[in-house]
Amino acid sequence: MSRIEHNMSLTGEAPAAINTQQKLASFLGISGLIILLLASLNVNFPNKTLWLSLSLASIFGGIAWFARAAYAGKHEGIKNDGVWFKSMTNRGYLAWITGIALTGFYIILYFYPEYLGLRTDADNTGLIALFDPLSKLLSGNPASQWFVYGTLYTIAIAAFGIKFFWKYRHNTYQRLRTISVIFFQTGFAFLIPELMSRLNKEEGFNLPYYDLKNIWPLNYYNFEQYRVDGFLSSGDIGLALLFLGIASIFIITPILTYKYGKRWYCSWVCGCGGLAETAGDPYRHLSDKSLFAWKVERWVIHSVLVFVVLMTTAVIYSYLGYDADKYWLNKDVFLISVAVFLTLLFAGIWYFKKEELEKDARYGAIGYLVIILSLVGLHYFSGQNLFLFNAENLRQTYGFLIGAVFSGVIGTGFYPIFGNRVWCRFGCPMAAILGMQQRLFSKFRITTNGGQCISCGNCSTYCEMGIDVRAYAQKGENIVRSSCVGCGICSAVCPRGVLKLENGSRKNRTVTQEAVMGDNLNLLDLIDQKSK
Numbered sequence: 001m002s003r004i005e006h007n008m009s010l011t012g013e014a015p016a017a018i019n020t021q022q023k024l025a026s027f028l029g030i031s032g033l034i035i036l037l038l039a040s041l042n043v044n045f046p047n048k049t050l051w052l053s054l055s056l057a058s059i060f061g062g063i064a065w066f067a068r069a070a071y072a073g074k075h076e077g078i079k080n081d082g083v084w085f086k087s088m089t090n091r092g093y094l095a096w097i098t099g100i101a102l103t104g105f106y107i108i109l110y111f112y113p114e115y116l117g118l119r120t121d122a123d124n125t126g127l128i129a130l131f132d133p134l135s136k137l138l139s140g141n142p143a144s145q146w147f148v149y150g151t152l153y154t155i156a157i158a159a160f161g162i163k164f165f166w167k168y169r170h171n172t173y174q175r176l177r178t179i180s181v182i183f184f185q186t187g188f189a190f191l192i193p194e195l196m197s198r199l200n201k202e203e204g205f206n207l208p209y210y211d212l213k214n215i216w217p218l219n220y221y222n223f224e225q226y227r228v229d230g231f232l233s234s235g236d237i238g239l240a241l242l243f244l245g246i247a248s249i250f251i252i253t254p255i256l257t258y259k260y261g262k263r264w265y266c267s268w269v270c271g272c273g274g275l276a277e278t279a280g281d282p283y284r285h286l287s288d289k290s291l292f293a294w295k296v297e298r299w300v301i302h303s304v305l306v307f308v309v310l311m312t313t314a315v316i317y318s319y320l321g322y323d324a325d326k327y328w329l330n331k332d333v334f335l336i337s338v339a340v341f342l343t344l345l346f347a348g349i350w351y352f353k354k355e356e357l358e359k360d361a362r363y364g365a366i367g368y369l370v371i372i373l374s375l376v377g378l379h380y381f382s383g384q385n386l387f388l389f390n391a392e393n394l395r396q397t398y399g400f401l402i403g404a405v406f407s408g409v410i411g412t413g414f415y416p417i418f419g420n421r422v423w424c425r426f427g428c429p430m431a432a433i434l435g436m437q438q439r440l441f442s443k444f445r446i447t448t449n450g451g452q453c454i455s456c457g458n459c460s461t462y463c464e465m466g467i468d469v470r471a472y473a474q475k476g477e478n479i480v481r482s483s484c485v486g487c488g489i490c491s492a493v494c495p496r497g498v499l500k501l502e503n504g505s506r507k508n509r510t511v512t513q514e515a516v517m518g519d520n521l522n523l524l525d526l527i528d529q530k531s532k
Contacts, residue, residue, distance in 0.1 A: 018070075019069060021065065021066075021068075021069035022066050022069045022070060024065070025061075025062045025063075025065035025066035025069060026062065026066060027062075028058050028061055028062035028065065029058060029059050029061075029062020029063055029066065030062070031058050031062075032054070032055040032056065032057070032058030032059035032060075032062065033055075033059060035051055035054065035055035035058070035130075036055055036127060036130070039051075039117075039126055039127045039129070039130040040116060040117075040126055040127040041126075042117070042125060042126050044125075045130060048129065048130050048132060048133050049133040049134075051130065052130050052131060052133060052134060055130075056151070056155055059155060059159065060155055060158065060159045063159035063160060063162070063163060064159055064162045064163070066163070067162055067163030067166045067167070068166060070163075070166070070167075071163075071166040071167050071169075072166065076169060076170035077170055078167070078168070078458075078492060078493045079167060080285070080462070080493075083282065083285060084285075088282070088416065089282050089283060089285075089286075089416070090286075091286065091416070091417055094416075095416035095417060096416070096417065098416050099413060099414045099415070099416045099417045102412065102413040102414075102415075103409055103410075103413035103414060105413075106408050106409045106412065106413045107409060109145050109148075109149055109408075110404045110408060110409070111404075113128070113144075113145035116128050116145055116148070117129050118144065118145050123142070124142055124143060127148060128143050128144070128145060128147075128148055129143070131143035131147060131148050131151060134147075134151065135147045135194075138191070138194035138195065138198065139194040139195070139197040139198045140197070140198045140201050141197065147194075150189070150190050151190070153185070153190075153271065153275065154185055154186055154189070154190045156275060156278070156279045157181060157182055157185045157186075157271070157274045157275055157278050157279070158182050158185075158186065160278035160279040160281070161178045161179075161181065161182045161274075161278045163278070163281075164178050164277065164278050164281055165178050165179075167281070168492060171488075171492045173488050173491075173492075173501070174488065174489075174492060177267055177268055177277070177487070177488070178277070178278065180268045180269065181267075181268065181269070181270075181271075181273065181274030181277060181278065182274070182278075184213050184268075184269045184271070184274070185271050185274050188211065188212045188213040189211045189213060189214075189271050192212060193209050193210055193211055193212075196208070196209060196210065197209050207234055207237060207238070208227070208230045208231055208234055208238055208241060210241055211271075212241075213269050213270070213271070215245070215248045215249065215253065215265075215430060216245060216248075216249055216312070217305065217308040217309070217312065217429040217430055217433065218270070218272075218428065218429065218430035219245075220308050220311070220312065220398060220399070220402075220403060220429070221395075221399070222245050223245075223312055223315065223316055224315050224395070225315070225318075225319040228242065228319075253265070253433070253434065253437070254437055257434050257437040257438055257442055258437070258441055258442055258443060259442075259443060259444075259503060260442075260443075260444055260486075260503055261438045261442045261443075261444025261445075261484070261486050261503070262431065262434035262435060262437070262438045262442075262444075262484075262485060262486065263444065263484075263485055263486025263487070263488075263501075265430070265434060266424065266430075266431060266434065266485040266486070267485045267486050267487045267488075270430070272407065272411070272412075272423060272424065272428065273421075273424060273485065275412065276415075276420040276421050276423075276424060276464065277420075277487060279415070279420075280415045280419075280420025280421070280464075281420065283415045283416055283419050283420045284419060284420050284421070284462050284463070284464035284489065285419075285461050285462050286416075286417070286418065286419035286420075287418075287419035287420075287421060287422075287425070287463065287464050287465065287466045288418075288419070288466050289460060289463075289466050289467075289468060290466075293466055294466060295360075296426070297425050297426050297466070297483065298360070298361070298364075299364065300426045300427070301425070301426055301427060301428065301429070301431065301432045301435075302364065302368070302432055304402055304406075304427050304428075304429050304432065305429040305432040305433065306368050306371075306372070307398060307402070307429075308398060308402070308429045309342075309372070310372065310375075310387050310394065311391075311394040311395055311397075311398045313335075313338050313386070313387075314386045314387050314389070314391035314394050314395075315391045315392075315394070315395055316334065317331055317334060317335060317386055317391065318386075318391040318392075320334055332380075335376060335379075335380065335386075338376070339372075339373055339376050342369060342372060342373070343369070343373070346365060346369050349365070349440065350365075353440045353441075356439065356440060356510075375387045375388065402427060402429075406423060406426075406427045407423050407427060407428070410422065410423070411423025411424075411427060419464060419466075420464055421464040421465055421485070424465070424485065425465055425466060425483060431483075431485070435482030435483055436482060438480075438482055438484070439480065439481070439482035441506075443503045443504060443505070443506055443509070444486060444501070444502070444503050445478045445479060445480050445502055445504070445509050445510075446469075446472075446478065446479035446484070446486075446490070446491070446499055446500065446501055446502070447478050447479075447499070447500045447502050448472055448473040448475075448476050448477060448478065448479065448498055448499055448500075449473075449476065449497075449498050449500075450473060450474055450475055450476025450477075450498075451476070452496045452497065452498045453470070453473040453474050453476075453496065453498045454495070454496060455470060455474060456495060457470050458490075458493040458494060458495070459473060459490035459491075459493060459494055459498075459499060460490075461493075462489050462490065462493050463489070463490055464485075464487065464489070465481075465483045465484060465485060466483070467479070467481055467483065467484060467490075469490045469499070473494075473498050473499060478509060478510060479499075480509060480510050486501060488501050
């Protein structure tokens with residue numbers, strides 16, 4: 001017998017409490033977290049292997065069980081039940097408590113790992129000591145704070161990936177995407193680097209500890225001297241990885257982005273995107289959709305990109321030699337090459353793609369180029385520090401402000417407050433590069449069928465990148481935005497099938513607003529022309 005709904009509001013009643021299975025699953029998951037908390041408080045577990053196994057299994061099992069209990073008994077289709085009513089998903093007190101707790105953990109992890117038990121001159125204690133058995137099993141080394149972080153990160157993506165899989169099980173694209181991010185995080189970011197470190201203990205091996213899916217500038221330290229020295233000392237494998245890192249920037253990334261848009265990395269491979277799509281899925285509706293946020297986003301993310309270009313240039317320049325007879329790549333050749341490359345890149349975009357840039361983007365590009373070339377010229381002719389600061393100071397500043405505070409503490413810790421893609425929108429330099437490639441020459445777009453749109457707003461509400469998808473759909477205009485990560489959620493939540501992710505011909509990839517809205521009097525001729 002169906003329950004009678006007495007509430008006259010269109011929104012209905014507040015969401016029902018969780019069911020019995022979800023309560024049991026919550027108890028199981030919290031039990032695992034309590035073990036980690038007790039370890040953080042220096043409780044000495046006698047059998048660390050057993051207790052770590054129980055903790056991680058409880059956390060993973062609790063999340064997976066909770067997800068199955070939440071979605072298995074429901075019909076297939078998107079279920080965002082009551083997200084605007086729940087304290088955890090509508091910036092309520094639970095969201096703030098969670099955000100502050102996560103942020104506090106990140107601050108301790110990044111800046112005060114000794115409080116978690118990290119010891120450099122003795123055996124680890126506390127939480128980090130609890131992870132020693134797993135670390136020694138994989139790499140042969142005691143755990144570090146980064147191993148603890150990587151383990152919990154991987155567990156989160158895998159467990160919440162199962163939740164995501166249950167929720168979007170009707171959508172093949174979402175299922176494949178979820179499998180992909182779990183695979184790359186577990187294999188390429190977690191297991192392979194640890195196993196490479198273990199192989200170094202064998203005679204004849206000297207492999208760098210390297211996340212194979214990280215690409216510069218997201219991996220901003222990849223060309224620092226200690227990293228390059230590590231690659232060179234690793235023989236043929238190290239050289240191959242070094243060349244792979246360079247080829248990824250100039251060859252592999254542009255080709256894949258041309259064919260598939262930035263989604264190939266941001267939504268299918270990247271660990272930051274993987275966590276945002278799985279653990280951060282309940283918070284995607286919290287992304288700021290305002291015009292002001294979009295303007296700030298464009299300036300901030302491209303400023304971060306300029307920062308990392310300056311920092312990397314200064315770092316590489318700092319360890320190159322001066323003597324042209326001994327080094328084919330000396331300081332002067334490198335600096336001139338950077339200036340020439342940036343100038344040619346700017347000239348090519350300006351000549352071929354100028355009309356696709358907004359006015360502020362043109363001014364910004366000119367301004368940034370002038371600043372960079374002026375700083376290079378000032379250093380070259382006056383002998384002052386490159387970019388006015390010491391290379392090590394630039395690196396430390398970038399690592400602290402962007403690599404730690406922005407991407408880790410704010411970008412991940414405050415999912416429940418700012419949404420799940422605040423780092424990807426406002427801070428990730430990799431997203432900035434891929435976004436420019438996607439906007440200027442990619443074949444990827446999201447096509448819309450304006451005649452079928454009922455203006456429900458689901459697409460805009462659940463766009464984690466803050467794009468007003470509905471505005472495009474109402475006009476029947478293709479969505480070609482540099483910020484779009486191609487997650488496909490807008491298409492998945494559309495009740496009418498209005499949106500479709502495509503990699504088609506670049507012809508008619510962008511459709512003018514005036515033509516779609518009917519301002520062109522020869523609409524029939526226009527339709528006939530586009531169908532050819």
